[in-house]
Amino acid sequence: MLTPEQIEGFRLAAGRLIDPINTYLLKNIARRIQDAGKLTSTAAYEAWRAEWLGKDRKELERDLAQLLGVTRGEARKLLRTAARYGYDTTLSRYPGHLIPFDANPATQQIVSAAVALAGDGLKNITQTKAIMLMDPYGQYQTLPKAYMACTDYAFQQVFTGAADYNTAIRRACSGIVKHGVSVAYASGVHTGLEAAVRRNIMGGLGLMTEQISQQNHDALGCNGWEISAHANSAPDHEPIQGLQYSDAAYEALNNSLVRRIGTLNCGHVASPIILGVTRPQYTAAELEQFRQDNEKGVTFEGRHYTGYEATQMQRRMERAIRAQKRRVLLAGPEDAAPRKSRLVLLQQEYRSFSDGVGLRTEDERLEVSGFGPKQMKQLLLEKPASSTVLTPEVIKPPEPPELPDPPKSPAPPELPKPERFTDITGNWYPDAKPNSHPVLELQEYTFNGVTYKVDGHNVVLDHDAHEKEIAELLEREVGGELYLVPRVNEPQGVPTPDFLFHGARYDLKTLRGNSKNTIYNAVAKQADQADNFILDVTDCPLSEEDIYKQAEALFRSTHTKFIDTVVLVRNMKIIRVLQRNK
Known part of the structure; x- marks a missing residue:
């Protein structure tokens, strides 16, 4: 079937299919937000707004529908190309024993069914009404509502003097910059359009490949499977790659894996073999060399x-x-x-x-x-x-002011009440090694003694780009085991954090409010979800002093006693870490 290199190539191509749509929408809304911010009167803005709601909106929807249609057509071509490549690879190993791809009706039926299934799913997630953008207030909105919310915000901020033009544009676009173009599922879950399309196509490709492989296995009278091998394998698949298994042994092995062969970004494939007849593609020495080279690795900048x-x-x-x-x-x-x-x-x-x-x-x-x-x-x-x-200095918190000399009065100063937290910035998980572990997707999550396993529908992995960026930031600056936690759609009411980091539950909150209770309101009712919080304050208009005060107040409030650690992030840098005193 397909080689690991071919699988990676198709995965990359699947993600790229949506690029024209992403770029068209992002550039279009950015231009309109900038135009709205330049208008100098309410009357001018209302006229501009009316034009958008009429002719311009229809033009947008027409252009978008055309782009989506092209994308669906390209997806069908990609799946058929993948099927042909994979089939021909097997055909080359067994010349004269298999019917050519175009002349094999059973294979064509499998391909057609897979293409139709993937096409239906792709059509559902690429309808205009399913596409969402995040507004300046942190809410996902359909395209027309998102356009209106962003342009209204930019105009009002500039017109009322609440912000200068560039600040208003930056704030209006902040949610779109971080989350990009998204898709809304019927369950209420949102995920990036690129990730949704890639998942749809690669899921169809995986199913199609598995069915064609099984058909070839039966047609050739095979009784086993060989897992492909490649350099720099992930640690969970390295011990099993390149080996041959009987049908029963392979089925048991695959069912025991968190990441089944050929799924969840796995670059391995299983090919049908006849045990004792089919020569292994790799010798034991070659597989051991793969392992040693991977373990040896390389040292870069210490x-x-x-x-x-x-x-x-x-x-x-x-x-x-x-x-x-x-x-x-x-x-x-x-x-x-x-x-x-x-x-x-x-x-x-x-x-x-x-x-x-x-x-x-x-x-x-x-x-x-x-x-x-x-x-x-x-x-x-x-x-x-x-x-x-x-420069790092720009995004680091300012140095604390120099303290004045203590008073010379003989009377002892009143002792402050002991703080309930410690600033552990720079000493958070001190024994951890940066970049020591890959960021992995957790395949099951246990809550109140019940384990929920990822199935792509009731339990899903749908983290957006910003959540993944924060996960990579934690791994890059701190290091340690880090898992992206799946979300549970059904049954409803199962709270899940965004991350498991060093075994602890962490939830990410992106703050944009400017009230005196912005941070408290973001976390106060999240006790079942997490007891540690990462607060991204990049787009928060509060002063740094106010942000610090609000974060510290969490450890003094009786309503947030459940909170153990608060991590403040700005411009993709960890600027402060506070931890409750035990």
């Missing part, structure tokens, strides 16, 4: 990476670059220069890391529709923005 960990770090850096390119596409006039500078820096870090660990760069993974090699070349020729926007 940190050791296994071969697998190095590839995972590459994937994280590639995702960060793609996300930054979208930020550049959405940037307002004053934000464009620093965001471009940040993109150049990320590109440099990516190439430096790849060269340092001996991995080739994969420019195809960095591509974003609307931001190709031409735009990147032009960006590199531009005069860089002030480097101060990238």
Whole structure:
């Protein structure tokens, strides 16, 4: 069947199918938000708004429907191409024993059924009414409502003087920048459009591959399976790769795996074999060399990476670059220069890391529709923005003010009440090693003694891009076992955190409010969900002093006694960690 390299190529292609839609929507709404912020009277804005609700909205929906139709057509082609590649690979191993792909009606029936099934799912998640964007208030909205909420916000902020033009644009776009274009499922769950399409196509491809393999297995009179092998394997699959198994042994093995062969980003495939006749593709010595090379890994800038960990770090850096390119596409006039500078820096870090660990760069993974090699070349020729926007000092909390000399009065000062928390910034999980573990998706979650296993419907893994970025930040700056926790849709009422980090429950809250109870309101009723919280304050308009005061107050309130640790994040940097005194 398909090789690991082919599977990865199809996975990459599946994700890229949605790029034109992502870029069209992001650039379109960014332009409209910027236009709204430039209007100087309510009358002018109302006229502009009416035009959007009429002709412009119909134009948007027409263009989007056309793009979605092209995407569905390309998805069908991709699945059929994958089926042909996989079938031909097996055919080459057993010449003269299998009917050619185009002449095999049973195979064609399997492919047609898989394409139809995937197509139905793709149609459901790529309807205009299913596509959502996050408004400035942190709520997912359908396209028309999101457009109106974002443009209303930008106009009102500038017109009332609550914010300058560039700040208003930045705040209006903040939810879209972080979460991108999303899809709403009937269950109420939201996930990124790219991830939803990729999951749909790869799920169909996996099912189709499995059925064709089983058909070939039976047609050839096979009685076993061989799992493919590749360098830098994930640790859970490395011990079993490259080996041959009887039918019963393979079924038992696959059922015991958290990540079944060929699913959940697994790059392995199983091919039908005749035990004792089919020669293994890899010798025991070659498999052992794979293992040793992976374990030996490489050291870069003082940190050791296994071969697998190095590839995972590459994937994280590639995702960060793609996300930054979208930020550049959405940037307002004053934000464009620093965001471009940040993109150049990320590109440099990516190439430096790849060269340092001996991995080739994969420019195809960095591509974003609307931001190709031409735009990147032009960006590199531009005069860089002030480097101060990238220096760590800018995004670190300010140094505490110098304390005055103690009073010389002989009377002893009144002793303050002992604090109920300790600032452990820089000493959070002190024994952990940064980048020591890959970020993994948890396949089951236990609550009140009941275990809920991922099934793609009742229990799902649907973390958005920002949640994954925060997970990677924790692994990059702190390190340790980190799992993305699945969400339970059915039965309703099962609370789940976003992460399990060092075995503890952590939930992510992105703050945008400016009231005196912003932080309290975000966490006060979450006792069943988590007892540790990561608060992203990047887009919070509160002053740093007010943010710190509100975070500290959580440890003094009787209503939030359940909270153990609070982590403050700004601009993808951990700026403060507070922990309750035991």
